[in-house]
Amino acid sequence: MTKRLKVIQWATGNVGGESLKAVLMHPQLELVGLRVYSSDKNGIDAGQLCGMPDTGIRATTDSQKIIDTEADCVVYMPRHASIDEVCALLSSGKNVISTAFLFYAESLPAEEREKLRKACIQGKSSVHGTGIHPGFVGMVLPLALSGMSRTIEEIHIQEKADWTYYASPRITFDNMRFGYPKEEATLAANAFARFNAGIFEEQIWMLAAALGLELDEVCTEQDLIVTPTAYDVPVGRVEANTVCAQGYQWRGRVGDDHPIAIDALWTLGGEYPAHWDKPREGWTITVEGEPSFRTHFLPAASFRRRDLAIEEHVHASDIATAMQAVNSIPALCLAETGLRGTFELNQTYAGIGFRR
Numbered sequence: 084m085t086k087r088l089k090v091i092q093w094a095t096g097n098v099g100g101e102s103l104k105a106v107l108m109h110p111q112l113e114l115v116g117l118r119v120y121s122s123d124k125n126g127i128d129a130g131q132l133c134g135m136p137d138t139g140i141r142a143t144t145d146s147q148k149i150i151d152t153e154a155d156c157v158v159y160m161p162r163h164a165s166i167d168e169v170c171a172l173l174s175s176g177k178n179v180i181s182t183a184f185l186f187y188a189e190s191l192p193a194e195e196r197e198k199l200r201k202a203c204i205q206g207k208s209s210v211h212g213t214g215i216h217p218g219f220v221g222m223v224l225p226l227a228l229s230g231m232s233r234t235i236e237e238i239h240i241q242e243k244a245d246w247t248y249y250a251s252p253r254i255t256f257d258n259m260r261f262g263y264p265k266e267e268a269t270l271a272a273n274a275f276a277r278f279n280a281g282i283f284e285e286q287i288w289m290l291a292a293a294l295g296l297e298l299d300e301v302c303t304e305q306d307l308i309v310t311p312t313a314y315d316v317p318v319g320r321v322e323a324n325t326v327c328a329q330g331y332q333w334r335g336r337v338g339d340d341h342p343i344a345i346d347a348l349w350t351l352g353g354e355y356p357a358h359w360d361k362p363r364e365g366w367t368i369t370v371e372g373e374p375s376f377r378t379h380f381l382p383a384a385s386f387r388r389r390d391l392a393i394e395e396h397v398h399a400s401d402i403a404t405a406m407q408a409v410n411s412i413p414a415l416c417l418a419e420t421g422l423r424g425t426f427e428l429n430q431t432y433a434g435i436g437f438r439r
């Protein structure tokens with residue numbers, strides 16, 4: 084058997100908890116460290132934090148202890164991401180896979196890009212960001228479809244999603260500002276919305292770089308909808324005259340053309356805005372070219388079982404996000420040092436697969 088890759092799990096939220104379990108199950112990976120934030124998780128065995136047998140690896144809130152631990156890769160899944168933190172990990176010699184940001188770090192502002200690059204050179208390491216979206220839907224899947232095209236004219240990705248059962252209410256309310264007055268949720272007012280817009284823009288830059296398109300710019304437009312009446316959702320309350328739906332359009336522009344486009348049509352319960360497009364729930368990916376392709380992508384906890392609650396189907400996207408990252412660890416560890424986009428890694432597939 085080849086030597087297993089040493090892995091550190093960073094954060095154990097909805098995504099991180101699933102990732103931790105997968106690292107423990109994966110035949111090519113060995114858990115060597117676990118970073119948590121909550122003091123009540125500090126010192127707890129990693130196995131206990133994800134419903135697995137004890138491992139002997141205890142969670143720690145001490146970042147420095149993690150930076151000082153030798154490992155091949157860190158799976159970085161905190162709620163608030165930090166470039167400085169990632170640079171410290173990279174320069175200590177560990178590759179980093181993030182679900183939080185760095186989806187195509189080559190497109191970041193020069194100062195951040197150079198900081199990351201320097202850290203990679205110092206640690207002979209590499210960094211990559213992935214997940215379900217950003218990640219699989221906006222980068223892996225369009226690239227896979229493009230493999231059957233001779234030429235491409237346009238790529239369009241649409242996401243239609245209701246955040247009602249998303250189990251991270253702090254991200255829904257505090258970060259995305261659903262349930263806030265409109266003026267507090269605009270791109271100008273909400274730093275997280277700008278950060279979030281940036282990670283979707285990165286996907287457009289990555290597709291352009293991979294497929295030979297020189298873009299003039301990538302721009303973001305936001306359409307905030309407020310509810311006239313208050314209502315409750317499982318994760319909280321949306322008061323009257325606050326934001327109940329958020330539409331985003333990300334466009335890669337070349338002259339007057341927009342050959343790469345991503346739309347997000349996000350609601351939080353309530354009425355679906357009448358003026359919005361009405362694609363199917365989930366993701367629709369269209370590649371217009373010679374020839375053209377369209378696929379509809381919908382994750383679910385199971386297509387066979389009928390006894391599952393809606394929350395379990397929603398949580399399937401967290402598992403998918405975690406697995407896209409965990410399954411990319413071997414490819415990243417083989418990749419060239421530096422900032423690595425999806426097109427620069429070997430194809431990702433299930434490392435655990437049929438094994439139990």
Ligand SMILES: NC(=O)c1ccc[n+]([C@@H]2O[C@H](COP(=O)([O-])OP(=O)(O)OC[C@H]3O[C@@H](n4cnc5c(N)ncnc54)[C@H](OP(=O)(O)O)[C@@H]3O)[C@@H](O)[C@H]2O)c1
Binds near residue numbers: 121163183217253
């Ligand atoms: N690319 C994608 O497709 C995709 C999809 C879903 C989520 N995400 C991203 O992946 C990350 C994890 O998502 P999630 O759903 O697991 O979020 P979550 O359930 O809200 O959990 C995030 C974890 O962050 C940790 N945390 C607590 N306080 C923190 C602080 N002050 N700064 C940083 N981290 C803190 C906690 O760790 P402990 O509980 O371990 O103490 C918490 O469990 C987020 O950045 C999210 O935006 C990406």
